[in-house]
Amino acid sequence: MELGRLKSVFHDSLExxxxxxxxxxxxxxxxxxxxxxxxxxxxxxxxxxxxxxxxDEVIDLSSFNRARQILEKHGVVLAD
Amino acid sequence: xxxLLHPDARLVDAANGVTLGGGDLHDRVADLAATxxxxxxxxxxxxxxxxxxxxLRFLAALHASRPIALVDPRTNGERLAELADRFRPAVxxxxxxxxxxxxxxxxxxxxxxxxxxxxxGPAPHPDLALLLTTSxxxxxxxxxxxxxxxxxxxxAAIGVALGLDGDEVAPTSLPLHYTYGLxxxxxxxxxxxxxxxEASPLTTRDFWSSMDRNRITSxxxxxYQYEVLRRLRFAPDRHPRLxxxxxxxxxxxxxxxxDFHRRMAAVGGRFFVMYGQTEATARMTVLxxxxxxxxxxxxxxxxxxxxxAIDPGDGSETTEPGRTGEIIYQGANVxxxxxxxxxxxxxxxxxxGVLRTGDLGRLDDEGxxxxxxxxxxxxxVFGVRVNLEDVERSLAQHGxxxxxxxxxxxxxxxxxxxxxxxxxxxxxxxxxxxxxxxGVLVRGVDALPLTPTGKPDYxxxxxxx
Numbered sequence: 386m387e388l389g390r391l392k393s394v395f396h397d398s399l400e401x402x403x404x405x406x407x408x409x410x411x412x413x414x415x416x417x418x419x420x421x422x423x424x425x426x427x428x429x430x431x432x433x434x435x436x437x438x439x440x441d442e443v444i445d446l447s448s449f450n451r452a453r454q455i456l457e458k459h460g461v462v463l464a465d
Numbered sequence: 466x467x468x469l470l471h472p473d474a475r476l477v478d479a480a481n482g483v484t485l486g487g488g489d490l491h492d493r494v495a496d497l498a499a500t501x502x503x504x505x506x507x508x509x510x511x512x513x514x515x516x517x518x519x520x521l522r523f524l525a526a527l528h529a530s531r532p533i534a535l536v537d538p539r540t541n542g543e544r545l546a547e548l549a550d551r552f553r554p555a556v557x558x559x560x561x562x563x564x565x566x567x568x569x570x571x572x573x574x575x576x577x578x579x580x581x582x583x584x585x586g587p588a589p590h591p592d593l594a595l596l597l598t599t600s601x602x603x604x605x606x607x608x609x610x611x612x613x614x615x616x617x618x619x620x621a622a623i624g625v626a627l628g629l630d631g632d633e634v635a636p637t638s639l640p641l642h643y644t645y646g647l648x649x650x651x652x653x654x655x656x657x658x659x660x661x662x663e664a665s666p667l668t669t670r671d672f673w674s675s676m677d678r679n680r681i682t683s684x685x686x687x688x689y690q691y692e693v694l695r696r697l698r699f700a701p702d703r704h705p706r707l708x709x710x711x712x713x714x715x716x717x718x719x720x721x722x723x724d725f726h727r728r729m730a731a732v733g734g735r736f737f738v739m740y741g742q743t744e745a746t747a748r749m750t751v752l753x754x755x756x757x758x759x760x761x762x763x764x765x766x767x768x769x770x771x772x773x774a775i776d777p778g779d780g781s782e783t784t785e786p787g788r789t790g791e792i793i794y795q796g797a798n799v800x801x802x803x804x805x806x807x808x809x810x811x812x813x814x815x816x817x818g819v820l821r822t823g824d825l826g827r828l829d830d831e832g833x834x835x836x837x838x839x840x841x842x843x844x845x846v847f848g849v850r851v852n853l854e855d856v857e858r859s860l861a862q863h864g865x866x867x868x869x870x871x872x873x874x875x876x877x878x879x880x881x882x883x884x885x886x887x888x889x890x891x892x893x894x895x896x897x898x899x900x901x902x903x904g905v906l907v908r909g910v911d912a913l914p915l916t917p918t919g920k921p922d923y924x925x926x927x928x929x930x
Binding site for chain 2: 400412413416417419420421422423424425427428439440443444445447
């Protein structure tokens with residue numbers, strides 16, 4: 386699968402403009418990714434990749450890269 | 466303030482684990498109060514971040530019998546300046562540029578602040594202790610004037626209703642400028658309990674680590690946080706000390722009420738549903754945890770010293786079971802009134818302990834209150850009250866549109882707008898409310914539904930949201 390799919394999920398659920406890169410994004414470092422948006426991001430990731438994140442994964446999902454690693458644990462490998 | 470800070474009360478700074486308690490806490494508060502005493506007379510206006518320094522400042526102002534207004538720490542410089550201009554505080558804490566008539570405060574023990582050098586307004590009323598913003602006021606907020614007696618009465622009554630004692634440990638899971646969040650702080654300090662000053666939200670590893678490390682016993686949350694807790698598959702058996710959950714800040718879906726009651730009851734814990742308003746300091750009713758199954762959907766009975774009656778619409782007051790109408794609350798915790806300018810700070814009590822809540826409800830045969838709606842048009846966005854008419858007024862230049870309450874969201878229905886215009890309106894509302902964009906939905910319609918008298922049909926629109 387392509388990494389672009391995860392990027393789109395970040396763009397859409399955090400409402401980040403298309404031209405702004407998301408791969409360096411970290412939780413709570415921008416107004417768009419606050420605690421309110423976090424839950425919709427998690428839900429969107431689950432929907433997109435058909436996975437179910439557990440409690441620890443939800444609270445560990447603290448950056449774009451972390452999201453990628455967590456998805457890998459679920460067998461979703463995203464290629465650049 | 467005598468009576469609010471128990472000799473055993475403790476503050477724990479979650480950021481570094483440092484504990485400040487007992488005589489040390491008292492000395493720090495008294496020392497800061499003495500420092501504040503040297504500033505020009507009048508009220509303190511303070512941005513209220515979730516930090517130990519901000520809590521100490523707040524306690525010091527109460528100790529020094531100096532009224533303090535607490536505002537959202539995200540309030541930008543422009544808005545702070547507007548507030549300062551209107552209320553002429555003697556001392557201002559917050560991230561604002563130096564204002565005309567103010568100088569930087571010299572005493573670093575208080576943190577950065579500005580002190581008034583210009584002319585003072587009228588002296589604040591001697592009973593006035595605390596000023597909180599009415600949530601939901603867009604543009605220029607009103608302040609709720611709360612007396613020392615109201616703050617003490619409500620703080621004590623909350624302790625009784627929840628059975629708080631010195632063994633409790635509570636985190637600041639809600640903002641401290643928000644009445645519910647502040648009441649968690651004050652009600653615990655008053656009984657000699659521990660408050661963990663934790664700035665990270667529920668959705669972070671930091672929060673949960675600090676929760677277990679500090680052996681938290683209770684957690685206060687508003688409806689959207691219960692959605693988060695459910696999503697996190699909150700399991701109380703993983704946190705053996707955490708045995709009390711409280712909920713206020715708007716109506717929680719009855720499914721969630723039952724769900725969290727069951728989760729807590731299964732481990733011998735308690736779940737409290739409560740109802741309050743800033744205008745009543747914080748809390749008006751609490752549903753005793755053991756009565757929850759029999760009274761599902763109720764917000765409980767008045768806190769100690771409070772009474773509730775229903776005005777069925779004719780100006781009378783009744784406690785007859787089953788009659789629906791505006792909830793009238795009476796108690797020592799009712800505000801003195803609102804303040805819109807510095808001159809209002811000098812005013813005395815204008816309500817005589819009686820608050821028309823603007824909420825609709827009914828009592829059952831045992832006096833348990835059930836909320837049924839609002840008399841005024843109000844939405845809750847992430848637990849924060851938003852006046853829908855204010856929103857519509859500020860957007861009037863965009864043509865016909867109506868604001869309605871969705872589920873913990875504000876929904877704007879706009880007539881005949883294309884996507885570009887909808888996006889512009891949404892951005893404007895998000896900035897107006899200072900909320901996260903996911904709290905605002907904007908929809909376009911060809912024509913707004915109207916009632917037979919030609920007014921927008923809010924009921925029909927709400928049913929679709």
